[in-house]
Amino acid sequence: MSKIAWTALVASAACVALVLLRRRRRANGRHSVTVIDSASVLDAALTRWSCTHRVLGLDVEWVAGSRPAALLQLSCGDETVVVQLSKLAPPEALLRLLADPRTSKVGVGVAQDLRRLETWANTGVDACSSRRLSCGGGVDLIPIAVRCGCAGRSLASLSEELLGERMHKGAVRRSNWEADTLSVEQVAYAANDARASLRVYLALLARLDWRSRAPLPTVAAPSLPPPRSGDAAAARGRCVRIPTRSQPVYDGEPSPLSCARDAVA
Template sequence: MSAVPIYDWCPGALPYYITSALAADAIIARYLEHYVGHVGFDLEWKPTFARGARENPVALVQIATATDVFLFHLSAMSTVPASLMRFLQNSSIIKVGVGIQNDVKKLYNDYRLSVLSCVDLSMFARSVDNPSWNGPFKNPIGLARLVSTYLGSALSKGSITRSNWEAFPLSLAQKRYAANDAHAGYAVYSHLRALDRERETPIKQSYYSFHAILGRLYHIPIPNPEQVSSSHNDIWGLSATSRLVEWFPRNPEYDPDPPPPSKAPKTSDEQAESPKDTSAEPPNKFSPFRGKGTYKRRRNKPRSASLLV
């Protein structure tokens, strides 16, 4: 049996590593100022190991296109580049990632940056695989699992995840890890979009897309969708006078079947004929529960792989 290949965004290539606002302005003007489409988006920050300690600010912003990855090392800069702010606030460019809701909220809390046109890949994957799914969205699907399911590769993790992202300069291992994470998001979204186009009725963007404005998540309702252009920028309708509506991770058009009728209470004769309920009896010596607060661990059988578990 052949081993699963490790995801590598571009074997032998290195991402652009940007450590100053001046360099960021030059890179964005050359590669991203007129970019059209979606980008992989991710953040990294120095972990906090002390319980109850405040989180460190975002240290690194990763942006990936099909051919390039850009690492903006904010902790090495004296200020957030104005060009990067404009890029993140460009509603015509879709920023995709896993757990992106928390990331964009943190970016606002740390630097007062709003990010428009965001896509949560976990939400998109659930909607594509199960259109009738409806939250609450409590268990997001991790990026490694999405990469394994849709791309057939293994996304390398490990201790590098919890490394010091404020270190200057970043190590080669950190750069590769950050680049693969951002580019994997780009690739997964590309695959999901292809699957969505094959559907008779594509999933509505409002199920998995949102704006992060001033630290809160919104979508913009469209009164007459059939009269709107197909471009993503027009779909968001930022130039319209429509009212901002708070966005939640759910399928608003989910229509569940009616619940089954409640059972009638048992009569006294039926209760007498029912088998004895032993759930309230004290545990015996063969029970896995051996007294209050003590539990005998059992080895669980591995679950079969399923994306929507």
């Protein structure tokens, strides 16, 4: 084989390998986003996660003012659900997840988000009732970032510092989160806040010294609500799956994500 032919063969093989690598990175970087306004669909998703995911990214959206929580976003990394709370009665599986201290809910300002979820779930519930929700397992990212010596004090700044990805915070953040039908931009914005929270958390854990790491601080005390009936009416609704790139509102190349179950014992 001539030198020219050999060089061409090597170049062709290198091009094929590069294409396959890029395809693999894109495939690994994809994740699914599901918009849920049905209690039964939400219960199915949370049941599927319950045995394998003990750390979830959490974020809440609401209309400006004193309005209650309108959206809840939960992410396990490769899958994110956007729950339209304004269209649901509090489902049993969700209440148990929010109260369970064994499942960490991570985010920036997570205590405020959990308080809004408690207000949503406890509306119309007697103050002395054992059915009242008290969220547990909340982990705020900022104290961990301080311990790691990070300069960022917001989700956007931590995402740029730790992941090398810039989050766009445009007018969509002030949109109507109680809308009957959410726009693609709203869904992408909401879902990526929850997923970024999880990814930043995992990046922070990687910076900590595991041999001397003190227990991570949590917010909100757990109080498991008893089973409740009558959710059948809330089970009617729709489930909309929206295929997205892993980082539809980030700048830069999306990086593959190891799910929380692979990084947390």
